[in-house]
Amino acid sequence: MQWILQLPALFFSIIIHEFAHGYTAYKRGDDTAYLSGRLTLNPISHIDMIGTIILPAISLITGAPLIGWAKPVPVNPYRMNDPYRDMVWVASSGPISNILLSLLSVSVLNLMFVLGLHKIMFFLPLIYMFQYMVYINLMLGFFNLLPVYPLDGGQIVLNILPYKYREIYEKILPYGMYIVIFLVVSGLIKFWIIFPTNLMIKFYNSIGLVI
Numbered sequence: 001m002q003w004i005l006q007l008p009a010l011f012f013s014i015i016i017h018e019f020a021h022g023y024t025a026y027k028r029g030d031d032t033a034y035l036s037g038r039l040t041l042n043p044i045s046h047i048d049m050i051g052t053i054i055l056p057a058i059s060l061i062t063g064a065p066l067i068g069w070a071k072p073v074p075v076n077p078y079r080m081n082d083p084y085r086d087m088v089w090v091a092s093s094g095p096i097s098n099i100l101l102s103l104l105s106v107s108v109l110n111l112m113f114v115l116g117l118h119k120i121m122f123f124l125p126l127i128y129m130f131q132y133m134v135y136i137n138l139m140l141g142f143f144n145l146l147p148v149y150p151l152d153g154g155q156i157v158l159n160i161l162p163y164k165y166r167e168i169y170e171k172i173l174p175y176g177m178y179i180v181i182f183l184v185v186s187g188l189i190k191f192w193i194i195f196p197t198n199l200m201i202k203f204y205n206s207i208g209l210v211i
Contacts, residue, residue: 002128002132005125005128005129005132006132006136007056008129009129009132009133009136010056010136010140011043011052011070012043013098013101013133013136013137013140014046014051014052014069014070014140015041015043015046015070016041016097016098016101017069017070017094017095017097017098017140017144018038018046018069018070018071018072018073018094019039019040019041019073019097020093020094020096020097021033021072021073021075021090021091021093021094022034022038022039022073022075023039023093024089024090024093025073025075025080025086025090026039028080028081028086028089028090029079029080029081029086030075030076030077030079030080030086031079032074032075032076032079033073033074033075036073036074038073038074045071046070046071047070047071048069048070048071048072050177051069051070051071052069052070052071055069055181055184058181058184058185059184062184062185062187063187069144069151072150075087075090077090083159084159084160085159087155087159088155088156088159088160090155091152091153091155091156091159092152092156094141094144094152095140095141095142095144095145095152095153096141098137098138098140098141098144099137099138099141099200101133101137102133102134102135102137102138102141102200103204105130105131105133105134105137106130106134106204106209106211107209108130109127109130109131109134109209109211110208110209110210112126112127112130113210131211134201134204134211135197135201135211138196138197138200138201139193139197142192142193142196142197143189143192143193146180146183146189146192148176148179148180149172149173149176150176150177151176151180154173154176157169158170158173
């Protein structure tokens with residue numbers, strides 16, 4: 001029954017992720033997300049059938065890390081000052097927001113321990129949720145850095161490759177979603193996610209933050 005606490009944490013995290021994309025695009029000159037009503041934390045505006053419903057369900061069934069995404073925020077790179085460079089910032093902002101949210105969660109968690117709230121049964125579900133937030137945001141951040149379109153890593157690669165290599169990369173774009181689903185269903189995605197996640201956990205521990 002842990003998923004009762006995990007799912008809200010996952011949904012909140014992916015909403016923050018998409019909001020970060022829209023806000024960064026807005027600051028870079030593109031108000032498409034703002035005009036579309038997507039610069040909001042209202043979860044209904046961000047639900048994606050595959051990323052928010054189906055993929056988390058597959059993850060729960062297969063035992064793979066509980067991952068997903070929200071409906072992509074609409075972005076028009078041609079309304080930005082430097083479409084290629086600015087799109088790298090827009091794509092990067094989602095994973096960065098997750099890593100920062102993980103750092104915030106572990107900080108709040110440690111504050112709760114300092115205050116002794118872990119000894120009070122009422123706060124135990126909240127402590128578990130923050131513990132989960134630490135891990136799920138790291139996993140979401142690194143998952144979305146996978147260099148497969150339409151994930152953020154794919155968007156970053158697409159915009160930093162020299163033109164002649166970009167043409168080659170564009171040929172595999174239509175198959176990106178199938179590659180992602182295969183990696184999740186097969187469990188291979190864990191090899192991309194777990195190693196950097198464990199490194200970040202070790203980093204938290206090295207600076208005195210305990211999970």
